[in-house]
Amino acid sequence: MSMQTLQIYHPDFLRWPFDQIARLHKGGSVAVESTGAKVFLNYESVKSILNDKRFLADKHNLWLKELSARRGGELDTLATISSGFAPYLDPPVHTRVKRALGQVFRRADMDAHRGTIESITRQALDAIGIRSEFDLV
Numbered sequence: 001m002s003m004q005t006l007q008i009y010h011p012d013f014l015r016w017p018f019d020q021i022a023r024l025h026k027g028g029s030v031a032v033e034s035t036g037a038k039v040f041l042n043y044e045s046v047k048s049i050l051n052d053k054r055f056l057a058d059k060h061n062l063w064l065k066e067l068s069a070r071r072g073g074e075l076d077t078l079a080t081i082s083s084g085f086a087p088y089l090d091p092p093v094h095t096r097v098k099r100a101l102g103q104v105f106r107r108a109d110m111d112a113h114r115g116t117i118e119s120i121t122r123q124a125l126d127a128i129g130i131r132s133e134f135d136l137v
Contacts, residue, residue: 006031006039015132035067057088 004027013020024031029045040046061083068075086097128134
């Protein structure tokens with residue numbers, strides 16, 4: 001895997017991240033962020049990590065807690081909240097959560113709501129207008 005640098009706190013990235021992201025996609029499959037976090041840029045690299053036992057969710061949660069401690073606790077809330085997110089759960093808990101979510105978010109059900117979802121999304125994006133900053137949750 002080729003390794004590139006990603007500087008998400010750089011003023012140029014904060015102002016307009018898309019040029020750097022496009023460069024990263026052309027240059028390889030992995031980038032390293034200034035915190036040391038690796039960003040995987042394509043399906044194959046993400047799939048390989050998700051199947052690699054060295055990168056279990058428990059290790060991610062521990063890494064985030066350690067990083068927060070090194071930064072004086074500034075990431076404590078993120079560490080606590082993200083430890084319960086499905087991507088940061090290991091089997092068998094992850095499997096149970098994925099199965100439960102799959103029952104609620106079935107493709108046919110989502111397709112039935114596509115028009116409503118697109119309409120709400122268009123309205124929200126139109127409301128943003130030309131603002132240079134906004135929160136997306």
